[in-house]
Amino acid sequence: MAVPSAEDRVSQALAAWSAGDRVQALSVLDEAARAGADSARYHMLCGIVARQTGQLDVALAAYRRAIEREPELAEAWFNLANTCVLQGDLPAAVEAYEATLRLNPAAFQAWNALGSTLTALQAYARASQVLRHAVRIAPDFAESWNNLGRLCWQVGEVGEAIAAFRRAVALAPERAEFHSNLLTLLHYDPDCSGAQIAAEHRAWAERHAPAVATAVPARQSDPRRRLRIGYVSSNFRHDAAGVFIASALCHHDADAFEVYAYCEAPDADALTARMRAAVAHWTETWRLDDAGFARRVEEDAIDILIDLNGHTGRGRLRAFSRRLAPLQFTWLGYEGATGVPAMDALIADANVAPVSGDLHGMEGVIRLPYSFQCWTPPDAAPTPAPRSSREPVFGCFNKPAKLNLGVLASWASILLRVPDARLVLKSAAYADPMARERVLAILTQHGVAAPRIEFRGASSYAEMMRQYADIDVALDPFPFSGGATSCDALWMGVPVVTLRGERFSANHTVSHLAAAGFPEWIADSQEAYARIASRLVTDREMLAMLRLSMRGVVAEAPLCNGRLFTRHLEIRLRTAWQAWCAEAQR
The missing domain is CATH 1.25.40.10 (Tetratricopeptide repeat domain)
Known part of the structure; x- marks a missing residue:
């Protein structure tokens, strides 16, 4: 019988790999290497194996060797591009995808x-x-x-x-x-x-x-004992959710609550380090599948498991559906209830989830006083500076998706009321003309001259905070209002005008303003919204006073009082646990 050639072995290895037999594929690939395999297909398969085992540098080198031997091999270019994406080299990935498509224009993937x-x-x-x-x-x-x-x-x-x-x-x-x-x-x-x-x-x-008919995990039904609380999030860092999560993680009473943090993303920064140091247990769960995640939570015997992602990226709602803890709540990272039957309650407040409101048969509601969130101010932010220009300037630093036709029409009416005012819009998306043109077209259709609108693109967080020095009044969008963006503005001495709405997402800023002590900037109608904004932006003395005094007011308000907020959160968690214990003892 003829001895298989190196290329025969490459074909066998590729077939085994495609069939899911990784052990056989690696064995035959090793035989091919010993037989002197050096073809493009051989190196491409080496790249595939390396990428699957996390050796991205090895994979890149292998794909490049494959391309050197067969520059027309579209599949090698495609695999190279995919690996560049994994390494974060997006410009190189674009070049490799374009090469793929030059060779195979029908490659829809x-x-x-x-x-x-x-x-x-x-x-x-x-x-x-x-x-x-x-x-x-x-x-x-x-x-x-x-x-x-x-x-x-x-x-x-x-x-x-x-x-x-x-x-x-x-x-x-x-x-x-x-x-x-x-x-x-x-x-x-x-x-x-x-x-x-x-x-x-x-x-x-x-x-x-x-x-599903899953048994509730057994726990000691002692209403007074130290509770194990698990927080699940991909946002344990400085971002729009992390600046609110930190207040709770950093202020729990360690004698009454043993805190577990399940980290669903590899990203980390200084705020991550602060949160990690504050909790009793920190577990990197982002590599685990749902079954592995569930096993870890069950091993930790969590009493109350709190979802901080909802339907946003990297969430664990399907794992929550297995009932991993006696009590399961969702809080903070999403725009309301999740709809998952195993989720017992949404943690909210009376502004985002009014007592008279209706979640349409989804989760129950646990309402906190003041606000459903507590903001962590940045460690370093520029001191609010007096505005040097006398020209009134409105601003909004929210993403373009929040600026719908109704919002832009309302803002146009405000600009027409204050004919010497300008509007500054800032978001990373505005670096591209596609995002700018939509907004500008709508505003000009409503009679606002294009030179009155200024677009600003991405910047560092520190630079974004400095740019609030150019803004007199921040306009909050609706029905999806700002969150951390509104808090940033208040911290920089810029008043925020918001419109109360009927859904959770419409009332983030309503909640923040109430907790910061500025309910007078909350409008109940679009007419009132325009009136408050127009009056504020033309009151130079008031704006000057707010610019210099607002940070001190906000710093002392419930919006930034992590200890006060967490005590109230703990009271609600303890009350819910006591109710569970009473039911379990029946």
Whole structure:
């Protein structure tokens, strides 16, 4: 019998790998290496193996050797591009995807990946062209529709984003993350009712996290004992959620509560270090699948498990559906209830979830006093500086997706009331003309001259805070209001005007202003919103006084009082535990 050649062994290894037999594939690949294999296919398979085992540098080198031996091998270029994405070298990935498509223009997966990478690079106009081509040539590939939805979301085309996500869900109903993207976008849509939002959440739960007859984990039903509290989040860092999470993690009573943090992302910074040092147990769970995550929580015997992601990225709602703790709550990272039957309650307050309101049959509600969030001010922020210009300036540093037709029409009416005022809009998305043109077109249609609108792109957090020195009054969007952005403005001495709404997402800033001590900037109608904003921006003495005094007021208010906030949170958690114990002892 003839001895298999090196290339024969490469073919065998590739077949074994494709069949999922990794042990056999690696064994035969090793034989091919000893036989002197040096073909493009051999090096490409070495790259695939290296990438799957986390050796990204080895994989890149292998793919490049494959390309050196066969420059026309489109698959090697595609694998090279995918590995560049994993390493964070997005410009190199774009070059490799483009090379793939020059060799194989019908490679719809490469079109999709190129569009996704361009979106990450904020090259939105180009990404739009690429992703629209991707869905034209492969209209049944759900991934492209999802990425098109993400692109439209980032540039503010919410209606088109919702349509794209619906298409992705229809094509791949098993992909929970596509459906979660749709749920999140519905909160941005002013035309979507609370009942419609709730119905879509229930549909997600029925498909991905249905109610199951799972026994409640056994725990000692002692209402007074030290409780094990587990927090689950991908935002244990300085971001829009992390600046609120930190207040609770850093101020728990360690004698009464043993805190476990389950970290769902590898990203870390100084705030991560502060939170990690404050808790009794910190576990990196982002590498675990849901089954592994569930085992870890069960081993820790958690009494109360708190979800901090909801339907945002890297959430664990499907794991929560297994009932991992006697009590399970959702809090802070999402725009309200999740719809998951195993989630016992949403932690909120009377502004974001009024007692008279309706969650449409989803979770119960635990209401905190003051606010459902407590903000952690930045360690270093510039001192608020008096405005040197006499020209009135409104500002909004929120993402374009929050600036719907109604918001922009309202802002246009305010600018027409104050004819010498300007509007500064800041977001990373505005670096690309696609995001700017939509907003500018709507405002000019309502009679606002283009020179009165200034767009600013991305900057560091410190630089963003410094740019509040150019703003007199911050305008809060609706029905999806600002969160951390509103707190940033208040910290820099800039008043924020907001419109009370009917849904959770509409009332973030309402809650923050009430907890900061400035309820007079909360409007109950669009007319009142315009009136408050117009009056504030023209009251130079008031603005000057606020600029110099507001930080001190905010620092002493419940909005920033982590100890006060956490004591009230602990009271609610203890009360819920006592109720569970009473029920368990019956």
